[in-house]
Amino acid sequence: MSITSTVKRSRSEPAEVRPLQKGQQTKAAIVDAALGLATQIGLEGLSIGALAEVMQMSKSGVFAHFGSREELQISVVREYHARFEEEVFYPAIHTPRGLPRLRALFDNWMKRTSVEIDSGCIYISGAVEFDDRPGPVRDALASSVNTWLTAMRRAIEIAVEEGHLRADTDAAQMGFEIHAQILALHYEARFLRSPNSLQRALAAFEGIVTRFSAVPASPPAARPRKTAASKA
Template sequence: MSKGLETKENILKSALELTSKFGLESLSIGGLAKSVGMSKSGLFSHFKSKEALQVKVMDYAAFKFTSKVIKPAIKEERGIPRLEKMMELWIEWSENYMAGGCPFVSSFVEYDDRPGVVRDHIMHLQKTMIGSFERAIQIAIDEKQLKTSESVQYLAYKVYSNMLGYHIYSHLLSKEQARKNFTKQFREIIQT
């Protein structure tokens, strides 16, 4: 790998950490440069604008999410086991790996009312993410492991809002309490 790509990866790694903690908008070129130990202009030249940087950061987040949550889960047996693994890994991702909470949630909330390239990209990634859940749920239905008459999109909504609840509660109360609630509701969703 060339030097350029290497530092670019380094930058994005730091940028994602900062984004997780403080949000995509407060990500400043100067601050980011300081945190990776290089000059503002040197960093800037890798991306040609702040918008481009933000888009790249979200892409990096999506890449990490796929490799840490989606891909490993697919190794699991089709249906409920895979779905369960996905939930487990998602919690792990947002609990251990993303110190400041899921960057998709925070960036979405931040940008849902700011038209532009960044918002469009975030929305697209979010939809892709929900699509992954829907696909896993559909498989569980096909495999007759989910004896429900509900639509896939509604089940995905329940799964996803449960995640959101966990996300907020884990910062509001204790992580343990949030996790208990999350697991309990997930059980209910797949058992009805």
């Protein structure tokens, strides 16, 4: 189920659990290990040989599950996206429509980002590695990121429909600015190790919300003017 599609079944409802066959279990374990490696060394650092060593398998054993390094990389991108959905998008669905849901999406995104400051983000590192390299891996990365950003823009549009944001709000612009805070946070916190980066990102988000809010911030209370009588 895509995060941009209508949620037809509550995520709180138990899904039918089907036991994985041995081959599926092995493949899932390989993808999990590959994702762990990719967060540290990037998608380009993945190789059948390195993964076989981590899994204590033969190269041919790993190759049999994927067929190519490219297919392995795409599987990692899809697994990362599935986990991103589970941690960021689906929990926010249970919050009220509009600004509360938009805040929940950003809060969940920030929670994940705070962990990835140490482990790394596949979306960001993958963009650096594949931004100018056309092909299936780049397509898989771009599709995943665009799916998430589309969901964020839709949340903004719903906030407009609910009257929480101004009717003339440009959802694409607001989404761009929110995304920019996450990218800046990764750069500041992970690369520059700047202190208070998380707090600054949160403050920036609140500034964006305030600027697009349908309810203007209350002006500071005016001080009473001094009269001739009060001066006496």
